[in-house]
Amino acid sequence: MIEVRVAHTAQLDEAELAAARALLYRVFADMAEEDWEHSLGGVHALVREAGPGGEVVAHAAVVQRRLMYRGRALRAGYVEGVGVEARLRGQGYGGAVMAALERxxxxxxxVGALAATDEAMGFYSARGWQRWQGRASALTPAGVVRTPDAEDCLFVLPVASGPVPELDLTDELTCDWRDADVW
Incomplete structure (x- = not known):
């Protein structure tokens, strides 16, 4: 059984954060410091290899963002920094950290939201995430700006309970502003 540690950024010590960051830099060749910073300030799901001092082999985080949908600001759990050590892929580690964050x-x-890599699209679809088919935009300092590069990689996870109406996946979705990649 895979043990997942779920904790807020503030509950992780420096060594745990450094280990999660190092994992993501190993997994993603184009990882930038802004990408890591986007993973901070929310809830992390971590898996360590068994044994004393086991290294972090899987990580994912969910942070709060605001998404605009039909004139309404939705409180979105935005998934960031999902990575699994290459030698362990396909063995349930990614599913374990995502299951913890989906809860x-x-x-x-x-609503849940994320921007997927091409390699991960099937993984998220199989977990019930739905591909966004409409326009994507960002609320920037200069106003709402379309983000067409994000339109082919956005996924949402509708939440059954709550006051949010059913999402029309062909409508427009606008994210809040942040430095570097906005989605």
């Missing part, structure tokens, strides 16, 4: 999203947010 958080369903209990604390109006």
């Amino acid at each position: 958080v999203i369903r209990r604390a947010y109006d």
Whole structure:
């Protein structure tokens, strides 16, 4: 059985954060410091290899963002920093960290959202995430700006309970502003 540690950024010590960051830099060749910073300030799911001093082999985080949908600001659980050590892929580690975060999203947010890599699209679809088919935009300092590069990689996880109407996946979705990649 895979043991997942779920904790807020503030509950992780420096060594745990450094180990999670190092994992993501090993997994993603184009990882940038802003990408890591986007994973901070929310809830992390970590898996360590068994044994004393086991290294972090899987990580994912969910942070709060605001997504605009039909004139309404939705409280979104936005997934960031999902990575599994290459030698362990396909063995349930990614599913374990995502299952932990999906529980958080369903209990604390109006909707889940993420931007997937090409390689991960099938993984998220199989977990019930739905591909966004409409326009994507960002609320920037200069106003709402379309983000067409994100339109082919966005996924949402509708949350069954709560005041949010059913999402029309062909409508427009606008994210809040942040430095570097906005989605």
